[in-house]
Amino acid sequence: MQKHDRKSRFQKLTEENFDILILGGGATGAGAALDASLRGLKVALLEKSDFASGTSSRSTKLIHGGVRYLAQFHFKLIHEALTERQRLLENAPHLVKPLPFILPTYKLYEKPYYSIGMTMYDILAWRGKLPAHKRVSKEEVLKDFPALQSEGLTGGILYYDSQFNDARLNVNLARAAAKEGAHILSRTELLSFQKKDGKIVGGKIKDLLTGETGIVKAKVIVNTTGPWVDDIRLKDDPRTYRVLSPSQGIHLVFKKETIPCNTALIIPKTKDGRVVFLIPWEDHVVLGTTDTPIHEVTEDPMPLESEVDFLLQTGSDYLAKPLQKKDILSVFAGIRPLISPEGNQDTKNISREEVILVSPSGLVTMGGGKWSTYRKMAEDLIDRVLVEGGLENYGGSRTATHVFPGKVGYSENLYQEIQKMYKVGEEGAKRLQNYYGGEVFVVLGKSPTPLIKGVDYFKEEVEWFLKEEFALSVTDVLARRFRVQFVDLKLAAKLAGPISTILAKGLGWKESERKEKEAEALSLIDSLKTTYNGK
Structure with a gap:
């Protein structure tokens, strides 16, 4: 069919x-x-x-004005992005959500200095409905972001942006x-x-x-x-x-137990002149991003060892417990399609x-x-x-x-109804709520079947991806319909077989073709593990 x-x-x-x-x-x-x-x-x-x-699936998962653009005086770009942020919060509330950020301060002048910039950020948001920034104490900062290095910490700034599920x-x-x-x-x-x-x-x-x-x-x-x-x-x-000046940005993914946090964290200054974020996402923590000019564009860009080391060092400089390669659960890299008709190769300073x-x-x-x-x-x-x-x-x-599919019937407490109806854990129920919004009961039906025992990913979801969401490969499902390939490569490998079986039935694959498609997905997962010596 x-x-x-x-x-x-x-x-x-x-x-x-x-x-x-x-x-x-x-x-x-x-x-x-x-x-x-x-x-x-x-x-x-x-x-x-x-x-x-x-x-488009390899972003930092933020819908934001871009705090770092304040220093570059890109006020028009910031205002436009903050206006769009509010629209998405209203039109796709299951996919785009408010996210509090901590900007830590370690020197006495930093808190008033950053507060001036964040006041401008609030003004540029204008009709936005997220709370304005505020100065917070050292104790409040550590309560919001327990993993932070406390020595020398004077406090910080609490402000809001939003995050989303890009794919x-x-x-x-x-x-x-x-x-x-x-x-x-x-x-x-x-x-x-x-x-x-x-x-x-x-x-x-x-x-x-x-x-x-x-x-x-x-x-x-x-x-x-x-x-x-x-x-x-x-x-x-x-x-x-040629007008493209491409650069690569990578992200590392960790367990929340490795980086305990209740908010996101912005590291305002790094050795390469960028900002770096630590962001809770999909019940994990994402650390990124880098900005590495590249000469070759590939379908599946792979992180460079130097990029992995840079992020580990940058994160460790701000965290109480240093990060190690063995802590990494997954990694993903994306290519920024920056346009520079003038031939500027300094990708950090090319306008977005x-x-x-x-x-x-x-x-x-x-x-x-x-x-x-x-x-x-x-x-x-x-x-x-x-x-x-x-x-x-x-x-x-x-x-x-325009209202996105899933907004109708959505509420922030929908996960409680999902838990009750399907007997899933809170984490799984919140994932289902935030993936499908009000469509969740249409997707899952009355009695969904887990892909593997003890994991809240379901056969009916894969069938929905086939019918309604254009999925045609195992990686389509693992990476972009589910997001498991982005947060847990070991789990992704376990799910590849059950997913390939469902796709084979829906797409008419022969058994030899099914095995080939599964092997392709597993090969990509192994390649990603190799980039940080994962096992």
Whole structure:
């Protein structure tokens, strides 16, 4: 059934004429597909791999204004991000949540100095509903973040931002766009552009699962492929210049017992001039990020040993108990698709504001930006596309008040009902609440079956991922539908077999193909372990 459905969907792509063809299904592409679909445009969205498989699932899990941008006087960017933060808190409360931060101070002048900056941050939030910052004592800081080094500590600043589940928000964007009529297909690659009188009118595409090829026609083609924007631009014009200045950021994941904390922590100054965060997430603690300029973009970037050592040292400088490699449960790396037409290679100082480029052939490329401003980026992008495609009669964006799947029926205490109905632990119930919101009972049904004994991950969830969330591989499930590959590689390896069995049934895999797909997922897990000498 799945294979037949895919064949018909690919065929439909090649038979219809679209207003917009969007290449790349990360935050920007999926956000643009939803924005355009809500305006009534005929939209196709193609993703070469999986939705959020690149940068969009490997973030620091924050929707924030960017405290570090205060020192760079990027007030417009901060205000825009804080405005978007409030919208997401309202429109996707199960996926985006308030998060208190501690900014520790060790010198007498630091508390008033940082307080001045945080006052500006509060002002830029304007109509936001999160509490304003406040100065806190040493005792209060240690109560909020017990793992912190107490020697020399004078107190700190308590302020609020928000955190989110990046990959699940991305998948929900794609789902919402499909619900509004967008034609969406992953594992589909653009081979070349079709042109008429020097202008792009379509593209030759290939289904990477079946090998089938075809031509898709569109008035405007949009390039939102993140780290691969230059590859697409070169397919349009082999003589064009490269605009990408990519950098890699990595994160380490630990047990909460290793880094006891009730809030997040911001380390305001590091040896490389960045800030580093320690953030509770998925009942674990995430430490990141780095900023390492790179020359080669890969599908699954691997952390460098020097990056791992840097984060361990930076974290240990602020914690009472030094971190060690044996404490690491998982690690993930992402590539920032920073756009620098001027050729600036100092990636720490390249603006995170988005850039829109339009080639002589009409290809529209968007790069840069960050998760916090994805919605406004999508709005700006589609506004530009309407002009370039002569589609101005479609009107303005409608995404500012768009309610995400799962908001209806959601409450902060929904986990208690989940616990009662399904007899799961509090941790598992909160995960289910925050993954699916009010849809949780539709996803799980009356009596869900655990994938493995004693773990609150269920067969019915994987079946939901197949039916509603575009999952096509074991890693799609482990890394981006569940987030277990990001927080516990050992558990991910245990779940790979049961997940592959369910996918095999839904996707029509033969037993040899099932074993091959499972082995691919396990190989990636082993590679990630190797980066920090994990066992």
